[in-house]
Amino acid sequence: MLRAKGLTKRYGGRFALEGVDLRVEQGETVGLIGPNGSGKSTLVRLLCGEEKPDEGRIFLAGRELSAWSPRERAKQMAVLPQEALPPVPFTVEEVVKMGRHPHMRRPWMGREDWNVVEEVLERTGLAPARHRPVNRLSGGERQRVAIAKAMAQEPRLMILDEPTTYLDVRYQLEVLDAVHRWKKQGVAIFMVLHDLNLAAQYCDRLLLLKEGELVGEGRPSEVIRSDLIREVYGVEVLITPHPDSGVPQVLLKAREERGSSPIVRALAMGKNG
Numbered sequence: 001m002l003r004a005k006g007l008t009k010r011y012g013g014r015f016a017l018e019g020v021d022l023r024v025e026q027g028e029t030v031g032l033i034g035p036n037g038s039g040k041s042t043l044v045r046l047l048c049g050e051e052k053p054d055e056g057r058i059f060l061a062g063r064e065l066s067a068w069s070p071r072e073r074a075k076q077m078a079v080l081p082q083e084a085l086p087p088v089p090f091t092v093e094e095v096v097k098m099g100r101h102p103h104m105r106r107p108w109m110g111r112e113d114w115n116v117v118e119e120v121l122e123r124t125g126l127a128p129a130r131h132r133p134v135n136r137l138s139g140g141e142r143q144r145v146a147i148a149k150a151m152a153q154e155p156r157l158m159i160l161d162e163p164t165t166y167l168d169v170r171y172q173l174e175v176l177d178a179v180h181r182w183k184k185q186g187v188a189i190f191m192v193l194h195d196l197n198l199a200a201q202y203c204d205r206l207l208l209l210k211e212g213e214l215v216g217e218g219r220p221s222e223v224i225r226s227d228l229i230r231e232v233y234g235v236e237v238l239i240t241p242h243p244d245s246g247v248p249q250v251l252l253k254a255r256e257e258r259g260s261s262p263i264v265r266a267l268a269m270g271k272n273g
């Protein structure tokens with residue numbers, strides 16, 4: 001569904017991405033992980049056509065990304081950016097309806113469009129809030145509306161940049177369960193996640209970025225390894241299988257030499273007067 005080869009991007013001569021290859025099949029969830037500044041958002045911007053790579057090519061459903069018209073591309077691919085939805089003065093229902101635009105042949109909604117909007121509002125639990133203006137919702141509620149709009153678009157590929165930002169643990173799981181259901185319906189999913197434990201639980205494959213280069217790729221058990229996490233993030237971790245599913249889970253180890261950090265020492269001095 002999505003294939004990229006040799007993607008390279010420079011900003012002012014500095015490499016943000018270098019020689020990245022990837023593919024996402026239908027019905028597969030691929031997670032992108034990596035530390036701050038490793039190039040995750042840059043890669044997302046290239047894959048959704050927002051920016052052009054300096055080198056490399058991207059194919060969507062077998063056709064070069066740049067060859068798709070915006071409308072036809074929107075039927076194939078929905079994107080949930082990190083800053084998903086500004087606090088606009090539209091109602092929840094109006095925003096979800098916007099997701100149907102690429103499918104509408106006339107300027108008004110047909111029966112099929114209304115059916116999809118109704119189903120999405122029900123499935124996301126937003127039906128009771130349908131007439132509420134989005135600018136009066138919390139960050140987490142707005143995130144759910146953005147996800148509902150993307151669902152109404154009925155894409156074959158969904159690209160999500162940190163979809164759990166702003167969400168408490170319950171909604172993090174709700175959103176990722178919804179993503180998992182799309183995948184089961186055959187949608188290809190590519191998502192950036194900071195939380196390594198959620199990434200291991202919800203992704204079939206993981207890509208690990210370090211300073212713009214892919215340094216790990218494979219099943220969660222092949223990528224979530226203490227040596228690789230130490231090398232890429234510079235922290236000591238313990239890896240243990242999840243008691244239910246057996247997927248690797250990361251336990252953070254506190255740094256041993258607490259006293260040696262200048263910040264910790266300064267804080268301790270402040271505390272002691």
Ligand SMILES: Nc1ncnc2c1ncn2[C@@H]1O[C@H](COP(=O)(O)OP(=O)(O)OP(=O)(O)O)[C@@H](O)[C@H]1O
Nearest residue numbers: 011012015016034035036037038039040041042043
């Ligand atoms: N528009 C830009 N102009 C200049 N440099 C940029 C630009 N966008 C990103 N960069 C640089 O490219 C590198 C990768 O940034 P990017 O935002 O892709 O990282 P990230 O992995 O998404 O980080 P985070 O986890 O903090 O969101 C960083 O060094 C960043 O400063």
